[in-house]
Amino acid sequence: xxxxxxNNRYNYNSHSNIFKKNSxxxxxxxxxxxxxxxxxxxxxSSSSSFNNDQVTFSGGAISSLNxxxxxxxxxxxxxxxxxxxxxxxxxxxxxxxxxxxxAPAAIALYPSKTDRASRAYSAALQxxxxxxxxxxxxxxxxxAGCASGKLAAKGILGKFFTKGxxxxxxxxxxxxKDAVTVGGTLLCVPIxxxxxxxxxxxxxxFVMNLFKRQK
Amino acid sequence: MSIQFNPVKNYIxxxxxxxxxxxxxxxxxxxxxELSQNAMDAHKALKxxxxxxxxxxxxxxxxxxxxxLSFASEATIGCVLANDKVQNKLxxxxxxxxxxxxxTFNKCAQGLKILFSLLVASVFIRRLIVPFISTPLAxxxxxxxxxxxxxxxxxxxxx
Numbered sequence: 426x427x428x429x430x431x432n433n434r435y436n437y438n439s440h441s442n443i444f445k446k447n448s449x450x451x452x453x454x455x456x457x458x459x460x461x462x463x464x465x466x467x468x469x470s471s472s473s474s475f476n477n478d479q480v481t482f483s484g485g486a487i488s489s490l491n492x493x494x495x496x497x498x499x500x501x502x503x504x505x506x507x508x509x510x511x512x513x514x515x516x517x518x519x520x521x522x523x524x525x526x527x528a529p530a531a532i533a534l535y536p537s538k539t540d541r542a543s544r545a546y547s548a549a550l551q552x553x554x555x556x557x558x559x560x561x562x563x564x565x566x567x568x569a570g571c572a573s574g575k576l577a578a579k580g581i582l583g584k585f586f587t588k589g590x591x592x593x594x595x596x597x598x599x600x601x602k603d604a605v606t607v608g609g610t611l612l613c614v615p616i617x618x619x620x621x622x623x624x625x626x627x628x629x630x631f632v633m634n635l636f637k638r639q640k
Numbered sequence: 641m642s643i644q645f646n647p648v649k650n651y652i653x654x655x656x657x658x659x660x661x662x663x664x665x666x667x668x669x670x671x672x673x674e675l676s677q678n679a680m681d682a683h684k685a686l687k688x689x690x691x692x693x694x695x696x697x698x699x700x701x702x703x704x705x706x707x708x709l710s711f712a713s714e715a716t717i718g719c720v721l722a723n724d725k726v727q728n729k730l731x732x733x734x735x736x737x738x739x740x741x742x743x744t745f746n747k748c749a750q751g752l753k754i755l756f757s758l759l760v761a762s763v764f765i766r767r768l769i770v771p772f773i774s775t776p777l778a779x780x781x782x783x784x785x786x787x788x789x790x791x792x793x794x795x796x797x798x799x
Contacts, residue, residue: 497744501735504751505744515754516670519762527767535771558677585649593656600655600662607669611676618680 517562524555549629554621561617562610569605574598659750660722667718667757671711674766678707701782705774710766717765721756730756 497505507515529548577586577598586597655662682703685696720726731749738745 497738497748501738501744501748504735504748504755507751507754508747510754516666519757520670523763523767527763531768531771535775585652596656597652600652603662603666604651607666607673610673614673614676614680618677618684622684 514566517559517566520562521555521559524558525552528555545633546629549632550625553625553628553632557621557624558617561613561620562606565609565613566602566606569609570602573601573605577601660724660727663722663753663757664719667722668715670762671714671718674714675707675711678703678710682707697782697786698778701786702774702778704785705777705781706770709774709777710770713765713770714762717760718757721753721760727753 510518528551532544532548532551535544573582576582577594580587582601586601587594589597655665682700685699685703688696691699727749731745731752732739734752735745735748738748
């Protein structure tokens, strides 16, 4: 009976948001009362009072969250993830995918007069070239990112890269990193092409033999 | 060591304030990298004396035409895709239902921009269409630019 009275009181409190915290703390007290006096506590009314509290508090919040982040399908998820990756990395990825996947297929299926063996060799050369250039690009971008980020953070490149809000400083460092990466790759073009020239006579026959064995 | 050139500061400020400008510069610079690689290959092909002169000239002309065509096409299509109007139309077409939440819409639109520049400008045009055009063009470039064959003299049949 005492429990019921207490619950009724707290049901009344639960309708107003202002007394929410008080009702919760008092409800806790009611439980202790119930345990000490060993009275059959009316569970339905008690649960309803707690549920009312929770619904009034969290229902609105959940609905607002649902409005803020709608469910995304596969294509939308891919696009939102690509936005986080950044420009220079996607450039490297698209170069390597183009070289590794599309170019060999285009060379193999292109209707030309050249013989089949030379076409197969040039098709097998593309992924090797792509891999070497991708590795070069990644190392340059990593080194450029580390170097430019550290130099900018220490203020060696001037106050321009340390002044302003955190976001602006970060964006400036990113732009600088992109510029340094592009400059570095342009400078390293002769090195990567010599590497490709040295690598392909060893790797391409091996790749072609692999494909022959599978047949 | 400190950067005192105004052009560098101006460029960085503009790239920070205008992401489309940054995207355009990245696209053009990647096309330039491709062009420089092709130019390097052409230079090496011309110096390679293991193959016959005719083959050397053809490879060099193919590399030059391929590089120039891919640079032009990628730069133009990248700049078109980076345009605000085109972007808005594409984003509206693909993510109409996400208009209610602007944050996710903007994120997806930015990703779509990258995806389109990746698929259309780089993979589709650079690897499929440009080689298709540059292969027949290479022989004409070889004849006119590298070997510089004289034009056939017109014969006046009335003289």
